[in-house]
Amino acid sequence: MSDIWDNVRSQWESIRHAVEGDSPRTGAGAAFSRGGIGLSVNPVAITGEPGAGKTVLYDALIQAIRSGDGDSSRSPSVEKHTTVLRSGGRRTRSVVTVIPGQVSAQREQALTDTMRGAASPHGIVHVTCWGHNRIWQRGTQRDVREVLGTQGQTVDREAVRAWHLHKEVVDFRNLVDQIIDRQLAKRLRWMIIAVSKSDLYWDRLDEARDYYIPDTGSAGTESPFGILLRDLENETALRLSVVPMASRLIRHKFLHGLPEQTSQLDDSQIGTLRTHFSQQLQEFMVSERLGGRHGSP
């Protein structure tokens, strides 16, 4: 097994222990907040499938989410934010762009503005959710149910999860291929895979870990996502990380008519996840400022 994936796994496990209270929780770590107008040195893009929780993740990082806040909604456009990371006495300014997940005019525009040609983020936070994507429209939920039904499958949460995981891999393959072929994000230096909504499947976190983190020990049974991540590691010099995350307490319904799934963590455990995620982000952003390795393939 390559060292990098050993490290990623051990970091994943240490986060799990911290959340479960088996190890001392770390302090507040890095704090993110909205920034004003100014020069940005750290362009960051947040990517991922529709309904994976990209906007909610950003809001959680800048602590814009409070208990009792209303339900999230679909983002209708590109979201560009200036953010300040405070860590000790150091302040790092960053422009964070949330790229819409839907194949759309707005997504194309965002990709052109932030990733194509001379434009490139230094870091990408790719948001995944182990098949717990939200389908916004009732009509589309009916379509998914019909298609799964005509394939002779039982329409249950596993079938819907598999549906979303397939879409997630197709989307990630597209991103990885374009990064490797240097069609996108030519100045990219790091990527974090945020395995979000982990509070919904905390009891199956091992499965999610084995799905997202490559493992040479299980050669031949590696997940399609793991294969792509390994390709990215082999073909580029990017710094990579895979981190469990949960942005807020949520209830999730795979499809109308299927049972609702509720959060298995509490607010403070979600706070611990957020702290570790912020620390990872801080580590990549700060080390990049201090001259960390670059990601040109």
Place this chain on the structure above:
Amino acid sequence: MAALDHGPAFLRALDRAEERLAAVRSVHARLRHFRRLQAAAAVVALLAPTVPLWGVTKVGGSHGTWILVSLLTAVAALAALLTVRVACARPSRLRMTEEERAMLEDVNRLRELFAHVAEREQWDGSLTRSVRQRLSRFPIEGGSFR
């Protein structure tokens, strides 16, 4: 709408959505034109009260005549503004909203089914890319229209 989970039905639905997108864009352009007309009519209606002042000093004649001219001009401009709004802009806007809603409903379904259909129909890379590009021309629901 019929099931879209096989290639020909998917592509037919995409064609239909593209026709709707063209119709929506055309109505959108027409609405911009109507907005310009309404703005021009409003400017005329606002400037009309200055007509008597201008007429008496530059052309001559009685105040009463010029006030009448100014009133008629303002009324005509307001009537034009209302006509454009009620008879042209409002029906066009209603039609655009309806077309846009139907188009986005179809496109949202196509977006969700795209990866599944491409795999099931074993589309080659070029067809998959082309369909992705075509889907990329549609806006997100609630997003601004370009």
